[in-house]
Amino acid sequence: MRVVISEFMDPVAVASLAARFDTAFDAEMAERREPLKRLLTDADALIVRNKTQVDGELLAAAPQLKVVGRLGVGLDNIDVLQCKSRGIEVIPATGANAVAVAEYVIGTALILLRGAYSSTDAVAAGKWPRSALANGRELSGKTLGVVGFGQIGQLTGRLARALGMKAIGFDAMIPAEHPMWSAERTTARRFDEVLCEADVVSIHVPLTPATRGLIDASKLALMKSDAVLINTARGEVVNEAMLAAALRAGKLGGAALDVFEHEPLAAGTPLAGCPRLLLTPHIAGVTRESNVRVSTMIAEKVAAALDRHRAKT
Numbered sequence: 293m294r295v296v297i298s299e300f301m302d303p304v305a306v307a308s309l310a311a312r313f314d315t316a317f318d319a320e321m322a323e324r325r326e327p328l329k330r331l332l333t334d335a336d337a338l339i340v341r342n343k344t345q346v347d348g349e350l351l352a353a354a355p356q357l358k359v360v361g362r363l364g365v366g367l368d369n370i371d372v373l374q375c376k377s378r379g380i381e382v383i384p385a386t387g388a389n390a391v392a393v394a395e396y397v398i399g400t401a402l403i404l405l406r407g408a409y410s411s412t413d414a415v416a417a418g419k420w421p422r423s424a425l426a427n428g429r430e431l432s433g434k435t436l437g438v439v440g441f442g443q444i445g446q447l448t449g450r451l452a453r454a455l456g457m458k459a460i461g462f463d464a465m466i467p468a469e470h471p472m473w474s475a476e477r478t479t480a481r482r483f484d485e486v487l488c489e490a491d492v493v494s495i496h497v498p499l500t501p502a503t504r505g506l507i508d509a510s511k512l513a514l515m516k517s518d519a520v521l522i523n524t525a526r527g528e529v530v531n532e533a534m535l536a537a538a539l540r541a542g543k544l545g546g547a548a549l550d551v552f553e554h555e556p557l558a559a560g561t562p563l564a565g566c567p568r569l570l571l572t573p574h575i576a577g578v579t580r581e582s583n584v585r586v587s588t589m590i591a592e593k594v595a596a597a598l599d600r601h602r603a604k605t
Contacts, residue, residue, distance in 0.1 A: 297321075298321035298338065299343055301587045304588075308595070316331050321344075329353035332350065335356060336601070339360075341363045361385075362384040364586065366525075389582040392582035394444060398451045400522055401431060407425060407428045407568075408425045408428050434457050436449060436452040438461035439493065440463055441476075442463075459479070460481045460490060462485075507521070532552065536562035540566060548571075550574055
């Protein structure tokens with residue numbers, strides 16, 4: 293059986309697959325569509341991250357495909373319905389990068405609220421901007437608003453509470469009376485209430501027609517003028533131009549975006565030069581440790597799925 297891996301994966305996990313299956317691994321293959329399609333002509337499994345677009349065209353090039361492993365949790369780059377119609381099993385790495393994302397959110401919230409970490413160059417040059425940085429805020433005693441209460445949202449809430457924060461949340465799929473909220477010591481709120489009450493709003497929803505453009509000008513206007521917004525979900529969930537306008541107008545305390553509508557960002561993006569804005573290259577869920585966990589989980593699950601298919605033949 294043949295496995296194709298089109299994006300970066302932990303070498304030990306790749307080796308574990310190569311020991312059992314004919315394995316083609318190229319971390320840059322997502323950028324080379326035609327060669328990837330040729331590799332897939334006799335592939336039984338495909339392993340991707342978020343760059344590889346597993347759409348109808350790619351699936352048509354893979355007539356023997358049985359499994360798609362996703363080194364992450366978002367499935368918006370995979371045509372899940374077409375996979376289902378063809379009996380192709382789609383396997384995400386659910387929960388394996390939750391610690392990395394949750395720690396990113398908390399660390400970023402600390403940086404945005406404190407506002408003291410941009411002074412390195414000035415201090416090294418002999419300046420002393422102490423007065424200008426004296427209005428930084430503490431995380432303890434603040435309210436975290438979690439939008440999307442899956443594994444990552446829940447873990448983010450736990451870390452926040454450990455630092456003295458109060459956690460509130462909203463999830464369109466989880467009723468307010470569900471016992472999960474009390475088990476996680478998080479108060480369920482309506483979406484608009486989360487935006488109004490939270491000092492830190494963290495987005496953890498999948499990209500769907502309902503969540504596309506979820507955070508627009510009207511929703512940003514509900515937030516406290518000194519609140520911060522952190523998006524590690526999908527770029528299309530937040531309207532980037534409207535966020536930039538709110539930051540430039542001083543209507544928001546700060547923001548951090550790890551995901552974007554177009555990745556990498558195009559020249560002339562309205563986000564360029566925005567005050568109180570942190571931008572990172574879709575890296576919140578990727579650490580040395582999480583890459584091992586995610587890669588190991590997917591290698592094991594893809595291998596098990598192929599073994600099941602082999603046993604049937």
